[in-house]
Amino acid sequence: MADSKDFTAGVDSNAKKSPRRIVFITRRTSAQVKAETEDQTQTFPEVLFRAAVAVMTLAVVLVWISLMFNAPLEGLADPSHTPNPAKAPWYFLGLQEMLHYFPPVVAGVMVPGLVVMALIVIPYFKVNIEAEGLFLKDRQKRLRIFYVVATALSVFLLLFKVYAALVPTLIMAAVMLVAAQSSPQSPSAFRRYLAARPLSYWVMTWFLFELVVLTAIGTFFRGPGWSWVLPWQG
Amino acid sequence: MNDKLTSLWQRLFGDSVRAFGVVSLIFLASLAIAPAKNFFSEWRHYQHGYLKMVRNRSDANTLQRHFQGGIQQVWLPELGVVDRCTSCHVGLKEASLTDVPTQPFRTHPAIPHKIEQFGCTVCHRGQGAATTLTEAHNSTLAWEQPILPAKYIESACGQCHRGSLPGTPQLNQGRNLLSRDGCVHCHTVKLPDGTIMKATDDPPSLSHIADKTSREWVYAWLKDPQAYASTSTMPNFKLSDDDARDMSAFLIANSTPLAGDTATLTAKASSDPAAGASLYGESFCASCHAVQNAAGNMVGGDVGPELTRVGSKVKPEWLQAWLRNPRTYDPGTAMPHYRLNDGQVATLSGFLLAKADSDLLANVHLEAATPEQITHGKRLVSDYGCASCHEIAGIKKPENFAPELSRIGSKPVTQLVFLPGMQHTLPDYIATKIKQPRSFGQGLKMPQYTFTPAQIDSLTTALLALNDRSNTLPASLAVGATPESDYQPAGKAGKLMTDLACFSCHRINGHGGDMAPDLTWEGSSVQREWLVQFFKNPGTLRPSLIRRMPRFNLTDGEVNELTDYIMTVYQNPVIDRESMPLSGYSQGQVELGKQLFYGKYSCQGCHIVDTKTDKGYIGPTLTHVGSRLSGAWVYQWMKNPQALRPGTAEPNRAMSDEDARALTAFLISQKGAAAKEVAKK
Amino acid sequence: MAKTGMTKTMNQYFDDLRGTRVWRSIFRSGTGSSTLKRALAIQQNVFLHLFSTKVRTRMLSLSATWYLGTLTLGTFLILIATGIPLMFYYHPSAPQAYADTKDLQFVVSSGLFLRNLHRWSAHAMVFLVFAHMFKVFYRGAYRTPREFNWVIGVILLLMTLLLSYTGYLLPWDQLAYWAITVGSNIASAVPVVGEKIHFLLLGGNAVNANALLRFYVLHCMILPLTAMFFVAIHFWRIRKDGGLYSHASEPATQRANANPGVVANAKEAQ
The missing domain is CATH 1.10.760.10 (Cytochrome c-like domain)
Structure with a gap:
């Protein structure tokens, strides 16, 4: 290091910025890293073995499932005999359930398109899972907005008779109301937890809830003509 | 105890390397089950069972030599057949295994076809590709058509054989019922040869x-x-x-x-x-x-x-x-x-x-x-489709009144609605639907028929034969039915024959009923004098029949008209009346014929020549055959009866010319006390 | 302690093996178990260098990740391992494809097992990908500087769905046929170009032999290669973006946060 140019050895306390790895040390400065030091483990061999154990445990489970349950195979594909109901693979049954209520453009194109778009933009919109609890600031205003949105959504679902999606929505709204009435100092750990949940948490959880409920309904509760059946009734 | 468990856990999973080792072993052991499962497969089990059973038999050596291990299959691409049934049904071709009490080792009953030609599932249904008992025999998710119950097995014959066969009485009856009991008035049945099944009943017009x-x-x-x-x-x-x-x-x-x-x-x-x-x-x-x-x-x-x-x-x-x-x-x-x-x-x-x-x-x-x-x-008359069968002034015959049945035998079970407690199979559905059509729901129009259980089985058999396979069969395999011709005799005699409804009972040139003899070659067959007498006073030719030719009270003119027409038109080109005259045979020839009749050919088993001794009631009585038939006809009949009347019960005895000539001489000499005796009867 | 003795011996054998000329010619990192050598073992391997040489110990606990990403990779590996032998027995033509599936079930040794494992692993993978995504979201592990890796994750989610969806058709049975028919009809709903997309996807106006061939090529060639490409980037970005995510919401830090002063500091920092 013949060059005598000074470098500032910096410590940035903002954990969101890119990680600091390299420190240029000149004769006149010394490195000073204030970030908390954490225990680290060498990837080789510990992490690799742990990963291998995890993967192989899963493999053992899958092998046993495969030994005991045969993959479904039905009759030869026959375009002239439509099974009733004709079901898409299970992970699309949420979508197919929506198709039952909405026109294809809405349920088949707009909704999944919006979901994918939303998923992609999540990290760019400062959607912060560790932001403050939704109702901690501007409580009255936010509650009003919440009421309007929740009512509008429910009425919309009611108009289209989407009871399958309405019920989870109402349950979520109820839980959010509980959250709105909870304070961070509440003696109940659960209330404290609810109070601290930010908006992004609520939106994602609502989405997950709807996804699970709609997929489950499409998979287990739909029979001929997409009518409602109970899975244990043949 | 708890400590022990903890230490065991430590020993096995204490660090990641150990855990890796242990999990690897479990993984490999689990993987090894797959080939093991493969080894203990069902078909291997049956093949071992077969070899064990065979060992104690007297013909063990032959059977063991015939035995081939491993998965066996009959592969017939043009039929879409991949039948692995013979992997477990090992002894199907062993004629000696008829005495094996249970399947899968019993031999197959004798049939006119070879297993290599048609496989198994063409007739028996079931899933031929499968090598497990359940998948092969039962209705499963992967294969809906289970093994066909044995009582409907004749439906399999009907897939290729479109006409009636002597060996399939149930199928024949079923097909007959379909057209005779009016099923096809409402249900369209397009036969594999492209024709539409026609009703043979004649429901009366209700217009008057x-x-x-x-x-x-x-x-x-x-x-x-x-x-x-x-x-x-x-x-x-x-x-x-x-x-x-x-x-x-x-x-x-x-x-x-x-x-x-x-x-x-x-x-x-x-x-x-x-x-x-x-x-x-x-x-x-x-x-x-x-x-x-x-x-x-x-x-x-x-x-x-x-x-x-x-x-x-x-x-x-x-x-x-x-x-x-x-x-x-x-x-x-x-x-x-x-x-x-x-x-x-x-x-x-x-x-x-x-x-x-x-x-x-x-x-x-x-x-x-x-x-x-x-x-x-x-x-109501329109709603119930009365006009499908009956002519009713002012109401048109409805089109497609009931579901088409052309491929009912392949109808997917998933498209059927079953009654509670019913077996979920196609044959059961069809049989029950015929038996009690109205029980399948409110507002159904199909009426209640009065079929006997045997008739229901016959109908089900005939319907099961109308399936995808019968419609997609390679043309070379289809055995067509003789189609009903629309033959109509011409002229004045033709009008007379229609008036007398000859075709209600007789068949001529492929048209008409089957109650009375086929008259296509009648002109070559009989003598004119006899025919005239017969019209005036019909007697019975076959003692075993109750149904006989009625007397129509024809005038002499009408009799002549009919007789002339029959004698000139219904001639077989092969038969030359002149070649075998009605008289002039030597006594020796007649005697030889008699010996052949009673000896070599034992004709008296079915026919009567001497009313005192002979007991044959199956064929026509021959006491007056000499005054009824032409010699040339008798001769040709001896040589090859099927050529003159396909399907006749008379066996083809492959007679030499001499034998046939002698027998003809003997039979032509049987002129009896002719007309008088008949009249008495 | 016989076990330990044996392990030691095995370790010695292993060290000897790693000292051999052949081994050293294959692996660049050389013998020894020093930190450097262990780091080199990761860095100097074309596959392993996608991972960081060190991982925060906290992130190894089950609750931190539930190993969902690792398990997803595991199912992917199982799918490749079972998919290749399945390809040996499969013709992508109708209706031969169905007959081949039947043969796999009834004639090929352990063919049924292979197909089962492939099928169930595929379902498991779809499930794990979703689970992984939600876990990452709830941990907030998508934030700067990991935004792009999240986007790649979303791409991988779509790839997984496509892989599973294209594979669904291959047995050519009723289930496959109608599931694909129902699914592909959704594409027709896209305004203006819907029918074109539908046609392009199936190679025709309905699910037929063309669609089967198309789905086969996608399922066995294009999608797996693309997925591998993105998986590699996904792993590499984990390393480059600062290793497995560790943040204040995680258990260790949260314990520290119990002190209100620290919370104040953290807020200030934001």
């Missing part, structure tokens, strides 16, 4: 029904056809009283009188039962019509309607007009135009009108019909 019968009878009939005639093929529509009332109102109101039909009685109906019975018998009415006797048995044929209670049905005026000439009322009827004189009409009508059942209409009291009832009745 008021000429024939009363509204009360129509009402009673609609309510329960079998109460009037238990053999009736008219199904029961389970009508309510009001519906039956309105429908009868419409039918009577809709009827128009037909000229010549309601002619006043020209002869008073005679009430001489003995004379009536005698005329009824002489006319051989019973060849076509049945009457229930006191013991409850049906006596007579099933070509025409049952007459047990006919007196409660028909109006006397109509009956007489009908007996005089049935073609006035129904030009297409199968009933011959008997040339009955007024006296005979009176006797016969009196005899028939006495066949009445006062209970039948005792409880039927109908008010005069209102216009609303008639309108409602008309709607």
